[in-house]
Amino acid sequence: MSKKNQSKADTYSFFSCIEKNFDKAARYLSIKKGLLEQIKSCNAVYRMHFPVKIGKKIQVIEAYRVQHSHHKLPCKGGIRYSIKVNQDEVMTLAALMTYKCAIVDVPFGGAKGGIKIDPQIISAENIEKITRRYTSELIKKNFIGPGIDVPAPDYGTGEREMSWIFDTFLSLSPGEVDALACVTGKPVSQGGVRGRKEATGLGVFYGIRELCKMKEEMSSVGLDVGLNGKKVIIQGLGNVGYHAATFFHEAGAIIVALAEMEGAIYNKKGLNVSNVILHLKKTGSILNFPESKNIEDTEKALELECDILIPAALENVIHKHNANRIKAKIIGEAANGPVTPEADDILEKKGVLIVPDIYLNAGGVTVSYFEWLKNLSHVRYGRMEKRFSENMNTELLQVIETSCRKKISIEEKKMILRGPREIDLVRSGLEDTMINGFHKIRDLKKSLKIENLRTAAFVLAINKIIDSYEKLGIFP
Structure with missing residues (x-):
């Protein structure tokens, strides 16, 4: 958006937009106000500052993990890396995750995370340090785990960061048989x-x-x-x-x-x-x-x-x-x-x-x-x-060919038989x-x-x- 048009844009905060839409919907529901307020509120907000050595300097990193709702567990939501990350944004995105999961029948509560850095100007080595330290902070406060809170990629993150999160969690939770499920968005080679x-x-x-x-x-x-x-x-x-x-x-x-x-x-x-x-x-x-x-x-x-x-x-x-x-x-x-x-x-x-x-x-x-x-x-x-379906399809195709007295082409067979x-x-x-x-x-x-x-x-x-x-x- 250009600076000219940006100045024109509505001055709504992201969170207030969600609240306004929530309040519109509440008019159609005969639910006590207190219960609606409980749904709107974030259950837990974890704001952290931790030191990471970048080059020869110690840099204090600001980061968040918000669990909006515990009506279902685990909580679920991505982690974004952006210099614009702030508490209001992370709370809003966590609330959106709660509503999304409910609409599509995914049994999670909503959550979101964020680290206030610009991943474009930080080396991969230092991003790894920050990611692993962030994960260890989440583990200390019980804000991550297969049945507790499961992060995922978001803006500025991807498979690489999720691999580091999984590896850190596994190293600090030896013997956890379901450790792979502590985070999603991993490479296929690591359980994605x-x-x-x-x-x-x-x-x-x-x-x-x-x-x-x-x-x-x-x-x-x-x-x-x-x-x-x-x-x-x-x-x-x-x-x-x-x-x-x-x-x-x-x-x-x-x-x-x-x-x-x-x-x-x-x-x-x-x-x-x-x-x-x-x-x-x-x-x-x-x-x-x-x-x-x-x-x-x-x-x-x-x-x-x-x-x-x-x-x-x-x-x-x-x-x-x-x-x-x-x-x-x-x-x-x-x-x-x-x-x-x-x-x-x-x-x-x-x-x-x-x-x-x-x-x-x-x-x-x-x-x-x-x-x-x-x-x-x-x-x-x-x-x-897969193999069972292919075998069943093969037998079915043979019956069809015998009954119809017509052979099906090799290309069509491949398409039909594939499990x-x-x-x-x-x-x-x-x-x-x-x-x-x-x-x-x-x-x-x-x-x-x-x-x-x-x-x-x-x-x-x-x-x-x-x-x-x-x-x-x-x-x-």
Whole structure:
């Protein structure tokens, strides 16, 4: 966002946005105020400062781990490395994790972590020191463990950092048979699960695809059913935006614009995402991509003509000053909090369909759940059933060929006979989760006559959390 437009943006804090959406949902619930306040509040906030020797100097590192809700254990949430990390942000993201997990039936409480550093200017050796020291601090206070709190990657972190966390936990917890399950987002060689990297972007795709199958919703915004031919704009080409763009492109959607911090590129006939990424790696920027138009102000890309807009980068990028200029008919919140409450109201009056972040970007935590289960079961997905399925399919195919007196080609046989691989099962589970989550929100919206999908999603989450507390006997 340019400095000029940034100054225009709404002055909401991230946390206040979540509270406003929560309060809207509370109007549809006959729940005592005290119980609602309990759900909104963070159960535990651990703020720490620890020294790390970087070069010849001792640097004091500021870091956090927030456990928002203990209605289910373990708690679950990523760890971000950013110079902008602060307590309010980490608390807000932890709250979002609670609601996301509840909506998609992942049995975790929400958590989040953060370390206030700039990983771009710190060497890998020093990042490892900081990560291992942070992990040891979490262990001291019992803020990490397979049944307590399970971190994952977030902004500025990845498989490498998760490996260091796992190794540190294992070294300080000898004999812990389930140590692999202390963290998710690990490399496959260290107990990670195939399909984790693209999980959030793929979940975004599944969620929007399901919406586009609904004739009633599509008619309300003047669009045909299905994704084929839909014009899509994606802001942010990080892990989430890149994979979402790839899956939309493969499904027949037309990616007309891609936006990054330095600007955006536009081609009404469509952009090839893979070629854009190659250009980005070669030049360091998406700008000047062949046969596309440069847009210097990246925020202006949000205002271009399109059917579907996917903000997949920063919060508050759609606000009261630009909401009226948004031409998209569907907004899919791949990022956390990209639309402010005031912009929400403006867009709702315009008839724009917004698929909320607390549902749409839950693909990451869903597949993290699958990894956690894999680590606890100590067996790879597909290992038990792959060969059995192939043998059964072979026998079935032989019966079909005999009955029909027709031979099936070798290529078709390979496709039919193949048993499920781990990535097949993971993607199948993610697809089922996102489809079921969408219909639960949609059905609740209709039954309670709720004004939008976001409020319906919050109502669904709060109901599930209350139900968990009641089963625990915590609330009278």
